[in-house]
Amino acid sequence: MTDLLASVKMDWTALSKGDPEALHIYGLFKSLMLTLTRLSLTESGWNALAELALPEVLAQLQMFVSPPKEVFLQPASVKEKNSVGELYVSSFELVLHLCIAICAKPKWKRLSFKLLDVVxxxxxxxxxxxxxxxxxxxxxxxxxxxxxxxxxxxxxVT
Incomplete structure (x- = not known):
């Protein structure tokens, strides 16, 4: 599952225009994030995701390597429904939501630096x-x- 997540590439402009293939990829990404979030809330799931170095995968996702320039040129675009900026930011919110879910387990501290890398x-x-x-x-x-x-x-604490 983490390999599939790492391979997801998103064309944010095509997604904002409602391209069927981009919508399919976006749906896949959202499904993976939901599944991983729920999995991280179980003991065995959390252990498996920690072994698979999920925070490192999240910090290096291809789809988030280069934020769309529209977000930098027009930051307010993140508030416009289905704009490139809004889609990008709302997608990364799912990643952060997963990171917060990872912190629900008592062992989260051993992944804390990796979670900060995601941010x-x-x-x-x-x-x-x-x-x-x-x-x-x-x-x-x-x-x-x-x-x-x-x-x-x-x-x-040192």
Whole structure:
């Protein structure tokens, strides 16, 4: 499943225009994220996902390597329904939601640095959205995840 997730490539412009193939790939991505999120909430599922290095896979997903330039040129586009920016940001929200679910298990601390790498993978975009003072769930989820790790991570104590 993680190999399938890693192989997903998204054409955000085609998706925003309702291209059937892009919609199919988007549906596959959303299904994978839902499945992995539910799996991460079980003990055996969490262990399997940790062994498969899921946070590393999430931090390096091909579909999120290059955010669409529209998001940087027009940050407010993330609020426009079915725009390239909104689709990109809402898709990454699913990734962050999975990361938050991973933190539901007591052993999450051993993956904390890897979870921070997932947030860091979209650091430029998050910075742009914060500079433009765009309020969206992606920023909220990223802040929640970082705050949870900061507040509860014993790794910070030297």
């Amino acid at each position: 860091h993978s979209q650091g430029e975009l998050l910075s742009q959205l914060m500079r433009a003072e765009i309020q969206c769930r992606m920023v909220d989820y990223a802040a929640t995840l970082v705050q949870h790790i900061w507040s509860n991570g014993e790794f910070l």
